[in-house]
Each structure stands twice: as structure tokens, then as C-alpha cells.
Amino acid sequence: MRSLWAPWRMEYILSDKTGGCIFCEKIDEDRDRENLILFRGRDHFIIMNAYPYNNGHLMVVPRRHTSTLAGWSAEERAEFFELADLAVAVLKRAMNPDGFNIGINMGECAGAGIADHIHLHVVPRWSGDCNFMPVFADTRVIPEHIQATYEKLLTELKGVLG
Secondary structure (H helix, E strand, O other): OOOOOOHHHHHHHHOOOOOOOHHHHHHHOOOHHHHOEEEEOOOEEEEEOOOOOOOOOEEEEEOOOOOOOOOOOHHHHHHHHHHHHHHHHHHHHHHOOOEEEEEEOOOHHHOOOOOOOOOEEEEEEOOOOOOHHHHHHOOOOOOOOHHHHHHHHHHHHHHHHO
16 A cells, blocks of 8 residues: 655644634734735735645635625726736746636535635646545545645746746
């Protein structure tokens, strides 16, 4: 039997859980590399998913704690989707995916892991990236360490932004 290695998960498993909103906590800290924050916009930020579906799984998150899109200004809506477009551009340069899944899970019953703070997922996809592991073992194989992916994406982000 082979072992799968995901060393970044143990840190989370053993850490003290504050019970607060992880997105609000991370954006208020000045530890972007450690918190996997790639970009800070005026109203939103781009962060890597610490428990990714695929390598390079990013999220666009509003700074404001909200569970809905209702009541957003035109500027907030525009930046939200501008950052989704930026995330796609960076992932294309860094990882050359064949396509993307982009979406919002609004509400716990819709699959939102953090239902109180809405966020948009940007998941790079490659032809043939679905294999037997999720089906038979309820396991995903992420072949690159998350910090290595962060560094790669940060380098390409600087290239996209000029």
C-alpha cells in the first residue's frame, strides 16, 4: 500500500481553532505568504485554498464578512470578477491548465465549507485529472507542496501585473 503525503494538513489539524472567521482573521494579519494570500485588492483578495481540490485552487474573497452577494456596490461586484479573471490569468501562466471550474457554494447545504463568508472558487483543470482515487478511496492526490505552488503563482502574478 502506498502512503499519500499532505504535510500542511497536520498543522491545521493540531492547531487551536478560534471559532472565528478564517477569512477575516487572515486578511487582518500581516502574514500573506504564511496565510497563502496572493493578492490584496481594495474590497477583495485572492487566497490559495489550503485544502485544494487541485493544485492551484484559488479563491476570491471579499474583505467584508458577508454570506451573500446582495447589497454589493457596482465597484465591489466589478472587482470580485476582475480578481477572478486575474486568478485565471495567473493560473494559465503558471500551470497551463486545460480549463477551469469557477463557482460559488452559497450556503452549507450547497457545499460551502465556510458558509458565513462567501467566496468564489477558481480551480484549474487538466484533461484526465480525474482518476480513481476520489471514487474508490475518497482521496485526492495533490502532487506539489502548497508552498511551492504559492511561490510559482506569486512569481507569475508579478508577471501578469507588470
